[in-house]
Amino acid sequence: xxxxxxxxxxxxxxxxxxxxxxxxxxxxxxxxxxxxxxxxxxxxxxxxxxxxxxxxxxxxxxxxxxxxxxxxxxxxxxxxxxxxxxxxxxxxxxxxxxxxxxxxxxxxxxxxxxxxxxxxxxxxxxxxxxxxxxxxxxxxxxxxxxxxxxxxxxxxxxxxxxxxxxxxxxxxxxxxxxxxxxxxxxxxxxxxxxxxxxxxxxxxxxxxxxxxxxx
Amino acid sequence: xxxxxxxxxxxxxxxxxxxxxxxxxxxxxxxxxxxxxxxxxxxxxxxxxxxxxxxxxxxxxxxxxxxxxxxxxxxxxxxxxxxxxxxxxxxxxxxxxxxxxxxxxxxxxxxxxxxxxxxxxxxxxxxxxxxxxxxxxxxxxxxxxxxxxxxxxxxxxxxxxxxxxxxxxxxxxxxxxxxxxxxxxxxxxxxxxxxxxxxxxxxxxxxxxxxxxxx
Numbered sequence: 115x116x117x118x119x120x121x122x123x124x125x126x127x128x129x130x131x132x133x134x135x136x137x138x139x140x141x142x143x144x145x146x147x148x149x150x151x152x153x154x155x156x157x158x159x160x161x162x163x164x165x166x167x168x169x170x171x172x173x174x175x176x177x178x179x180x181x182x183x184x185x186x187x188x189x190x191x192x193x194x195x196x197x198x199x200x201x202x203x204x205x206x207x208x209x210x211x212x213x214x215x216x217x218x219x220x221x222x223x224x225x226x227x228x229x230x231x232x233x234x235x236x237x238x239x240x241x242x243x244x245x246x247x248x249x250x251x252x253x254x255x256x257x258x259x260x261x262x263x264x265x266x267x268x269x270x271x272x273x274x275x276x277x278x279x280x281x282x283x284x285x286x287x288x289x290x291x292x293x294x295x296x297x298x299x300x301x302x303x304x305x306x307x308x309x310x311x312x313x314x315x316x317x318x319x320x321x322x323x324x325x326x327x328x329x
Numbered sequence: 330x331x332x333x334x335x336x337x338x339x340x341x342x343x344x345x346x347x348x349x350x351x352x353x354x355x356x357x358x359x360x361x362x363x364x365x366x367x368x369x370x371x372x373x374x375x376x377x378x379x380x381x382x383x384x385x386x387x388x389x390x391x392x393x394x395x396x397x398x399x400x401x402x403x404x405x406x407x408x409x410x411x412x413x414x415x416x417x418x419x420x421x422x423x424x425x426x427x428x429x430x431x432x433x434x435x436x437x438x439x440x441x442x443x444x445x446x447x448x449x450x451x452x453x454x455x456x457x458x459x460x461x462x463x464x465x466x467x468x469x470x471x472x473x474x475x476x477x478x479x480x481x482x483x484x485x486x487x488x489x490x491x492x493x494x495x496x497x498x499x500x501x502x503x504x505x506x507x508x509x510x511x512x513x514x515x516x517x518x519x520x521x522x523x524x525x526x527x528x529x530x531x532x533x534x535x536x537x538x539x540x541x542x543x544x
Contacts, residue, residue, distance in 0.1 A: 168394055179383055181504040185519060192526065195535045289396040302400060307522040311407065320410045325417075 124153035125316055128285060129231070130161045130293040131211030131218075131245055134190045137235040139294040139306040141199045144228065146309060152316050156227045158218040160211060161293055163282045193306065200240035209238055210246040216269040216278055217251055221260075229258055339368035340531055343500060344446070345376045345508035346426030346433075346460055349405045352450040354509040354521040356414045359443065361524060367531050371442045373433040375426060376508055378497045408521065415455035424453055425461040431484040431493055432466055436475075444473055 127143055129136035147154050187203060194201040214234040221230035233254040237243040243250045252262035268274060285295075289302055296303040296312035301319070303312035342358055344351035362369050402418060409416040429449040436445035448469040452458040458465045467477035483489060500510075504517055511518040511527035516534070518527035 179506055181501075181506045185504065185506065185517060188517070189519070189523075191537050191540045192535055195537050195540060196526070201540045286396075289400065291394050291396045291400065302403070304400060304404070305522075307520075308404075311411070320407055322406050322410050325406045325410060325415075 124155045125312055126155040126157055126297040128157040128159055128290055128293060128295040128297070130159060131214040131234055131238060132208035133161065133211075133293045134186075134239060135193075135306040136294040137239045138190065138193045138197060138199060139309055140231055140235050142197055142306070142309060146313050150313055150317055152313060154228070156218070156222050156231060157281065157285075158211075158215040158222075158231070158278075159281050159285050159290075159293070160215055160278065163279075164286060164291060167286070200236070202240055202242045204238065204242050206244065209244060212246070212278075213248065213251050213269070214238075214245045216274055217255065217265060219274055219277055219281075220265055220268050221255075221258075224260075226258055226260065230254065233258060339370045340527055341370040341372055341512040343372040343374055343505055343508060343510040343512070345374060346429040346449055346453060347423035348376065348426075348508045349401075349454060350408075350521040351509040352454045353405065353408045353412060353414060354524055355446055355450050357412055357521070357524060361528050365528055365532055367528060369443070371433070371437050371446060372496065372500075373426075373430040373437075373446070373493075374496045374500050374505075374508070375430055375493065378494075379501060379506060382501070415451070417455055417457045419453065419457050421459065424459060427461070427493075428463065428466050428484070429453075429460045431489055432470065432480060434489055434492055434496075435480055435483050436470075436473075439475075441473055441475065445469065448473065 125143075125147060127139070129140060143154060191201060193199075218227060218230055218234065221227045234245055234251065237250060237254060238245045245251060248266055252266055255262040255265045288297065288300070290297075290304075292304050294304075294306055294309075296309060298312055298316045298319075301312075301315055303309070303315070340358075340362060342354070344355060358369060406416060408414075433442060433445055433449065436442045449460055449466065452465060452469060453460045460466060463481055467481055470477040470480045503512065503515070505512075505519075507519050509519075509521055509524075511524060513527055513531045513534075516527075516530055518524070518530070
C-alpha cells in the first residue's frame with residue numbers, strides 16, 4: 115500500500131452545540147485541516163446521555179466549584195481572543211443543543227453541515243440566542259437559503275431522532291466521554307486544546323512503543 | 330514606568346508530585362521560560378485539601394469513568410512522547426506527594442528546588458518508584474549531594490509542615506483548583522496545555538476588553 119492509502123482521509127470532529135470548547139474548536143478546525151488537506155467528518159452529538167452514565171459527577175457542565183466555573187469562562191475568553199472569535203457570555207448555560215444537533219444531521223446529509231454548524235455555534239456563543247428555540251434555528255436555516263419549515267420537520271422525524279441517538283451510542287462505544295473530541299482512526303483526542311495534536315497524528319502518528327512497552 | 334518594571338518577573342508554577350500533567354509541565358517549563366527570560370517561582374502544593382472542598386467530585390484523580398481513565402494515560406503517553414519525556418506507567422496511582430512536597434520546600438529555600446523537583450517527578454513517573462517512601466526521597470536528596478537525614482528532618486519540622494499547609498491555603502485563596510497551575514500576576518492558567526499561553530501572557534497580556542464588555 116502506498117502512503118496515501120494508509121493515511122486517514124479525515125478527522126472525525128465530535129461536537130456538542132452546548133459546549134463552548136466545541137465552539138472554539140469549530141472556529142479553528144477548518145483552517146487547520148485545510149493546511150493538511152485533511153477532510154473533516156462532522157459529528158454532532160449530545161453529551162447529556164454520556165454524562166448520565168457518570169456515577170459521581172453527572173453534571174460537569176455545572177461544575178460546583180465556583181473557582182473552576184469562573185476559570186472556565188476566563189479560559190474561553192482567552193481562547194476566543196487568541197483565535198479572533200467573537201464571544202458573548204451566555205446567561206443561560208448550558209443551552210440545550212438537541213434541536214441544533216438534529217438539524218445539523220439533516221444539514222450534513224444535504225451538504226450544508228459546516229455552514230449550519232458555524233451558524234448555530236455563532237448564535238449560541240457570539241449572539242447569545244437560544245438555540246433550543248425552533249424560531250432561532252429556523253431563522254439560521256432560512257439565512258442559509260433552505261426551507262426552514264421543511265428542515266425542522268425532517269429534523270423532528272422519528273428516523274432522524276433515532277439517528278442522533280445512535281450517534282450518541284456510537285460515541286460511547288468509541289470511548290468518547292466529552293466534547294469536543296477528535297478521532298483519527300481509533301485514536302481519540304479530547305478537547306479543543308488537542309486539535310493540533312489530532313491533526314498531527316493524522317499526518318504521522320507518534321511512536322509510543324518505547325513508552326507502552328515499559329508500563 | 331518602563332516596560333521592564335510592569336512586566337511580571339516570574340511565572341508561578343504550582344505543581345503536585347502525584348499529578349502526571351504536573352510532571353509533563355515540569356519537564357517543559359524551564360526551556361520555555363528561558364526562551365522568554367522569565368523566572369520561575371516554584372510552588373509545590375497538595376491537591377488533596379482542595380479536592381476535599383469539592384462537594385460532588387472529591388476524587389478527580391480516580392475519575393470513575395473507565396473511558397476517561399484509559400484516555401488520561403494515553404494522553405499522558407502522547408504528551409511525553411511529543412516532549413521526549415520518559416514515562417513508566419505507575420501501577421500505584423495517585424502516589425502520595427506529601428513527603429516530596431515538604432522536601433521540595435526545603436530544597437527551594439536552599440537553592441536546589443528545581444533539581445529536586447525534576448528528580449522526584451522522574452522517580453515517580455519515569456522510574457515507578459514510591460515517592461511517599463522516605464528511603465526513596467532520601468536517596469534522591471543524597472544523589473543531589475545533600476544530607477538526606479538532615480533534610481528529611483527539616484522537612485518534617487512543624488514549621489515546614491505548617492508552611493506547606495499555608496501554601497495550600499494560599500492556592501485556594503488564589504482560585505487554584507487543579508494542577509499544574511500557572512499564575513502570571515493574578516491571571517490563572519490551569520493545565521500543562523496552558524503553559525505556552527501563560528508564558529505568552531507574561532510577555533504581553535491579551536486584550537480581552539472587547540469580549541468582557543459584551544457579556
